[in-house]
Amino acid sequence: MLEALRARYERDAPHAPFITSFTNIVFGDGSPAARLMFIGEAPGEQEDLSGLPFVGRAGQLLERMINAMGLRREDVYIANVLKVRPPNNATPTIEETRASAPYLYEQIDIVAPEAIVTLGLPASRTILATEESMGRLRGLWSVFRAPSGFEVPVMPTYHPAYLLRAYTTENRAKVWSDLLKVVEKLGMPLPKRAAGD
């Protein structure tokens, strides 16, 4: 079903009015039966080249975070709001987001995760339809209601690229505490080590 959605995305090319210069569509990666889904902003350079989300430096940190939760990358599903790389990694515009979001909502429907972690402000705002700041959103459970009626709890946290830029003990502790709430929600064993360690 994800394949059919991807084929429809490729046919519709909702990015076409905005982004014409890219290498690969970066649709999503991971288990279609994942209990947990991570949603980022848009592909960067490495993702554009490989066709896979979160494979660059931020992706490596995300994978360490996933592992610290006691999971493997293959256990979760990873997607972005935008499926193609914006020139110069520009922040997605409202129009770009509006054009791409319906495909993300369908991706969520198909994977039907038990929880979503939104990474950073653009993903959190897109999923939660809010204008709140990251500082206010992170660490608190919200609910995403898909147009289909499907509902899933959402934990917003800082984007790993932000964490790399501001790799402080405080920020790492905040992200780790956000992720522990997800571990708890999913009823998984509580890991002992801190994310990024």
Ligand code: URA
């Ligand atoms: N940042 C994102 O938001 N998504 C990616 O896939 C890579 C970096």
